[in-house]
Amino acid sequence: MSADLDQLENQSIYILREAYNRIDKLAMLWSIGKDSNALLWLCRKAFFGRIPFPVVQLDTAMELPEVYEFRDRITKEWDLDLKVEQCPPEEEMDQTLPPLTRAAARKTEGLKNLLRDHAYQGVMVGIRRDEQATRAKERVFSPRSLEGDWDVKDQPAEFWDHYKTRFPEGVHVRIHPLLAWTELDIWRYSQREGIPIVPLYFARDGKRYRSLGEKNITFPVDSTASTIDEIIAELQVTRVPERAGRAMDNESEDSFERLRSVGYM
Amino acid sequence: MPHSQLRIVIVGHVDHGKSTLIGRLLNDTGSLPDGKVEQVREMSRKRGMPFEWAFVMDALQAERDQGITIDTTQIHFKTKQRPYVIIDAPGHTEFLKNMVTGASQADAALLVIDADEGALEQSRRHAFLLHLLGVRQVAVVVNKMDKVEFSSRRYEAVAQEIKDYLAELGLQPKAVIPVSARNGDNIVSRSEQADWYLGPTVIEQLDAFRPQQTSPDQPLRFPLQDVYKPDDRRILAGRVESGRLRVGDTLHFSPTGASAKVVSIEAWNHPETVLSAQAGQSIGITLDKRIFAERGHIAHHQADAPTLAHRLSVRLFWLVSDPLVVGKTYTLKIATAEHRVTVEQVTAAINVEDLSSTPAKSVHRNEVAEVVLRSRSPIALDLASDLPCTGRGALIDGNDVVGGCLVVEIEDAAAANITEVSHTVSLEERAQSNGHKGGIVWLTGLSGAGKSTLAMALERALFDRGWQTFVLDGDNVRNGLNAGLGFSSDDRAENIRRVAETAKLFADAGMVVIASLISPLKSDRARARVIGGERFHEVHVAADLATCEERDPKGLYKKARAGEIAEFTGISAPYEAPDQPELVIDTDALSRSEALAQLLDYVDETLGKNSLKSGKELTYVI
Numbered sequence: 001m002s003a004d005l006d007q008l009e010n011q012s013i014y015i016l017r018e019a020y021n022r023i024d025k026l027a028m029l030w031s032i033g034k035d036s037n038a039l040l041w042l043c044r045k046a047f048f049g050r051i052p053f054p055v056v057q058l059d060t061a062m063e064l065p066e067v068y069e070f071r072d073r074i075t076k077e078w079d080l081d082l083k084v085e086q087c088p089p090e091e092e093m094d095q096t097l098p099p100l101t102r103a104a105a106r107k108t109e110g111l112k113n114l115l116r117d118h119a120y121q122g123v124m125v126g127i128r129r130d131e132q133a134t135r136a137k138e139r140v141f142s143p144r145s146l147e148g149d150w151d152v153k154d155q156p157a158e159f160w161d162h163y164k165t166r167f168p169e170g171v172h173v174r175i176h177p178l179l180a181w182t183e184l185d186i187w188r189y190s191q192r193e194g195i196p197i198v199p200l201y202f203a204r205d206g207k208r209y210r211s212l213g214e215k216n217i218t219f220p221v222d223s224t225a226s227t228i229d230e231i232i233a234e235l236q237v238t239r240v241p242e243r244a245g246r247a248m249d250n251e252s253e254d255s256f257e258r259l260r261s262v263g264y265m
Numbered sequence: 266m267p268h269s270q271l272r273i274v275i276v277g278h279v280d281h282g283k284s285t286l287i288g289r290l291l292n293d294t295g296s297l298p299d300g301k302v303e304q305v306r307e308m309s310r311k312r313g314m315p316f317e318w319a320f321v322m323d324a325l326q327a328e329r330d331q332g333i334t335i336d337t338t339q340i341h342f343k344t345k346q347r348p349y350v351i352i353d354a355p356g357h358t359e360f361l362k363n364m365v366t367g368a369s370q371a372d373a374a375l376l377v378i379d380a381d382e383g384a385l386e387q388s389r390r391h392a393f394l395l396h397l398l399g400v401r402q403v404a405v406v407v408n409k410m411d412k413v414e415f416s417s418r419r420y421e422a423v424a425q426e427i428k429d430y431l432a433e434l435g436l437q438p439k440a441v442i443p444v445s446a447r448n449g450d451n452i453v454s455r456s457e458q459a460d461w462y463l464g465p466t467v468i469e470q471l472d473a474f475r476p477q478q479t480s481p482d483q484p485l486r487f488p489l490q491d492v493y494k495p496d497d498r499r500i501l502a503g504r505v506e507s508g509r510l511r512v513g514d515t516l517h518f519s520p521t522g523a524s525a526k527v528v529s530i531e532a533w534n535h536p537e538t539v540l541s542a543q544a545g546q547s548i549g550i551t552l553d554k555r556i557f558a559e560r561g562h563i564a565h566h567q568a569d570a571p572t573l574a575h576r577l578s579v580r581l582f583w584l585v586s587d588p589l590v591v592g593k594t595y596t597l598k599i600a601t602a603e604h605r606v607t608v609e610q611v612t613a614a615i616n617v618e619d620l621s622s623t624p625a626k627s628v629h630r631n632e633v634a635e636v637v638l639r640s641r642s643p644i645a646l647d648l649a650s651d652l653p654c655t656g657r658g659a660l661i662d663g664n665d666v667v668g669g670c671l672v673v674e675i676e677d678a679a680a681a682n683i684t685e686v687s688h689t690v691s692l693e694e695r696a697q698s699n700g701h702k703g704g705i706v707w708l709t710g711l712s713g714a715g716k717s718t719l720a721m722a723l724e725r726a727l728f729d730r731g732w733q734t735f736v737l738d739g740d741n742v743r744n745g746l747n748a749g750l751g752f753s754s755d756d757r758a759e760n761i762r763r764v765a766e767t768a769k770l771f772a773d774a775g776m777v778v779i780a781s782l783i784s785p786l787k788s789d790r791a792r793a794r795v796i797g798g799e800r801f802h803e804v805h806v807a808a809d810l811a812t813c814e815e816r817d818p819k820g821l822y823k824k825a826r827a828g829e830i831a832e833f834t835g836i837s838a839p840y841e842a843p844d845q846p847e848l849v850i851d852t853d854a855l856s857r858s859e860a861l862a863q864l865l866d867y868v869d870e871t872l873g874k875n876s877l878k879s880g881k882e883l884t885y886v887i
Contacts, residue, residue, distance in 0.1 A: 159369030
């Protein structure tokens with residue numbers, strides 16, 4: 001059966017409930033990708049159908065049309081408390097960043113504005129350790145300064161499911177309930193549970209989006225997988241990294257680390 | 266292939282080759298993504314460094330620049346047998362908290378030791394921590410065999426030394442494997458140079474480890490995380506940490522002693538009714554009656570209760586530069602419960618080199634020790650050796666997790682030479698003789714809401730009817746019983762606890778105790794309710810802040826507004842109104858006599874003659 005998926009599900013629900021009980025003002029980031037869709041699903045399970053906090057999309061107005069369609073449909077069907085935060089334009093970004101990384105940094109700034117305007121003390125983010133090497137070093141409860149800085153060299157100890165839930169003034173916490181999941185786990189879980197998926201993930205004309213981002217900095221990869229079953233089969237043999245279609249990751253050796261250390265998800 | 270993955274932590278002294286071993290494992294099992302090795306070669310070239318397999322793992326700029334691992338990381342790979350998560354733990358003593366973070370999540374560990382250097386301080390410290398963190402499956406990897414020309418004598422010497430050390434911790438390594446991670450000997454393929462070695466390769470040993478199993482036959486422990494009211498249901502949510510619970514079971518809750526039956530196990534989007542749940546499952550349940558239950562309480566079966574303790578011995582590891590000191594108070598978090606505990610004694614500071622121990626006054630960063638903790642509130646817990654999840658915890662100081670500990674000895678009330686003597690006069694007899702039950706009428710509300718007036722009027726009215734009654738007034742007890750307490754939040758909580766304990770004694774003696782205290786915090790009143798049990802009756806004496814301020818019988822509001830009193834309830838400190846008090850008396854709307862009449866009616870109904878009719882109701886469940 002899928003005992004491993006049950007275990008991942010139980011652990012994520014435990015994390016979600018800890019966050020909801022311990023952190024005063026909480027929101028969840030929804031990128032509308034496969035991971036945060038699975039996270040929404042887990043929230044509905046954890047809180048028995050009703051998600052008791054707002055769901056925020058950091059919008060750059062650069063998503064593909066299918067993404068917006070999907071967002072509006074699910075928001076209505078699942079009765080989500082959706083907040084859309086418009087991200088500031090690219091001209092306002094740190095100009096020393098490589099150009100594509102700069103485009104990605106817009107979301108970081110959008111998130112900072114969101115935190116400043118709404119005083120959220122915790123945001124849930126659906127990142128996973130297996131996506132990228134610096135994400136592999138993340139904690140489940142990861143404190144950030146107001147500016148979003150991640151002090152990767154001095155992270156809190158985290159053991160036996162005791163998380164850091166108290167913070168001085170001005171610090172917020174990123175909560176990562178999906179940290180232990182892999183790309184393959186997310187697909188197998190989406191299949192088992194029947195979680196809705198943006199159709200861009202399925203191959204058309206020999207290409208599909210493996211990782212979904214804005215249209216200016218994300219590209220589809222070669223694939224013939226047009227169903228979840230086929231995607232699962234593809235992932236079991238591929239040696240191409242998941243974020244291969246994310247241009248900004250590959251721009252320079254440390255572009256993703258630089259993005260993350262100043263607050264990228 | 267089974268999907269269930271095994272989590273392996275790689276530990277050991279700095280520079281003994283942990284990251285190299287992992288890089289090699291990933292490469293030789295074909296687990297690295299395309300282009301990764303080329304990318305790392307390019308990075309090494311730029312820095313003018315020779316290519317190292319370790320660079321595949323070290324993701325951060327600083328890690329690559331310094332050639333050391335700073336933070337723990339996790340990486341997935343597969344053998345023919347099953348998928349793995351490899352947890353790389355830093356070996357540098359500076360980053361021990363990261364090692365703890367990584368190792369605590371593992372099913373099994375590889376302890377890497379340099380064949381030339383043998384087991385050094387961090388090798389031993391890591392081994393000790395594996396033991397504390399509960400990682401029972403360990404294999405030793407004797408690395409850099411190429412540096413000692415694959416000498417079997419050198420291997421034997423290193424192997425014997427570490428085996429002896431582990432044996433003292435009660436650990437027996439599953440294998441001791443001679444390898445050269447750099448050259449790939451005995452990682453995936455067998456070493457030709459160490460042909461004298463007949464044991465498993467690293468990959469064979471990984472496949473021989475077993476996932477950690479929890480048995481549903483253990484005693485049930487279901488610590489509550491939260492209580493949800495999504496609709497008319499009241500759902501107690503949490504994770505079953507051990508054992509199993511079923512619909513229809515009678516659950517008992519520690520430390521309150523409350524009990525109720527499980528009516529349902531709630532699940533969202535689940536087509537079939539769920540009838541039982543076992544260790545590892547995050548669930549929600551509903552009960553057949555409304556009892557006081559909240560985060561931190563542990564549900565269990567009557568036959569296998571956790572111990573309630575005020576004093577316990579723990580074996581702990583300390584992670585921060587501020588030392589643990591005797592006399593200091595910390596928060597101990599066990600499962601979801603938090604308790605204030607004071608360090609009574611450091612029984613033994615343990616030297617990880619030779620495992621000798623000496624008494625001490627403090628415990629410093631990265632040290633391990635045995636310590637006695639004392640708590641004011643009773644803690645529901647188990648020995649770590651019996652049930653790990655309710656037998657170990659984190660110590661918190663201010664905002665930070667500062668250490669972790671295993672419960673190794675519990676002193677319950679009996680061992681502390683306090684033996685509860687059973688009275689020969691029963692509660693029932695006292696009640697029959699008095700003509701009413703004993704009980705605690707707890708009046709809470711803002712200063713000026715009318716608590717004292719109402720309390721004194723009720724005492725007079727009951728006394729005139731021949732009842733045994735007495736008022737415990739917040740201001741009055743501060744002159745005597747609680748004269749030593751100030752107004753810090755700890756002292757305020759203690760003030761309320763003492764009043765509650767005193768009230769309980771009066772109620773046990775058959776009296777109706779009227780406690781009149783602002784008691785602004787829900788948490789403090791909840792504790793008073795735990796102490797008083799079913800005899801506790803919470804009455805909210807409610808009035809608008811504006812009304813209270815206008816009445817201002819003691820002139821306190823005026824002083825508070827002038828800034829002469831700090832943290833005055835209603836002005837500069839919060840009043841948390843009760844969610845579900847037994848009674849609300851609105852002194853804004855009611856006259857003094859109407860308010861008294863309402864209160865008298867309630868007391869008469871719950872404690873008076875009519876409540877005595879059935880003898881059964883007198884069986885208090887405490």
